[in-house]
Amino acid sequence: KQEVTQIPAALSVPEGENLVLNCSFTDSAIYNLQWFRQDPGKGLTSLLLIQSSQREQTSGRLNASLDKSSGRSTLYIAASQPGDSATYLCAPRGGNQFYFGTGTSLTVIP
């Protein structure tokens, strides 16, 4: 069974910093990996989906990388803003199932 770990569990940074969130998974046989953000009391918003054949995917200030063979993905956030404060979740897809990490709670201090 796929196990997904996200480190750190919580992160607090001053506005403007660049930061990296980490996701590791135990089974490298994945189709893709999706990054989400979750705001308190809200659902999940898809940020980026990176296919198993890709190494990187970019959207605005966000960049996700994937190293399938080592079971790792990172989400890079450039020039962080207070509006980026949320919990970030990664979810690799293996077969027909999705597995989630417990997330990184990010606070960006103005």
Place this chain on the structure above:
Amino acid sequence: EAQVTQNPRYLITVTGKKLTVTCSQNMNHEYMSWYRQDPGLGLRQIYYSMNVEVTDKGDVPEGYKVSRKEKRNFPLILESPSPNQTSLYFCASSPDSSGSNQPQHFGDGTRLSIL
């Protein structure tokens, strides 16, 4: 507007009283899924459906039932709810049933409390 709609958003009920949480999507997606989210455990998949009349168990199916009679709807049924099913529930959908590369879209969640 493309969306996944869950109802109710909040429900407080008692042990043993059957309940249904509805989920509907207007994107003609084939794949639909239910998750529960608990502190420290993250999201765990309960059931998923790859198409009409096709459902499969996820990691935590005990105590739940689902049905997929129409493409757009995927209700979650708790026939005899118990307090350990108190949780935040999410429904999600994605465009395809094969193991390919389309993102999941999530509903806003249903907060369920069972006393």
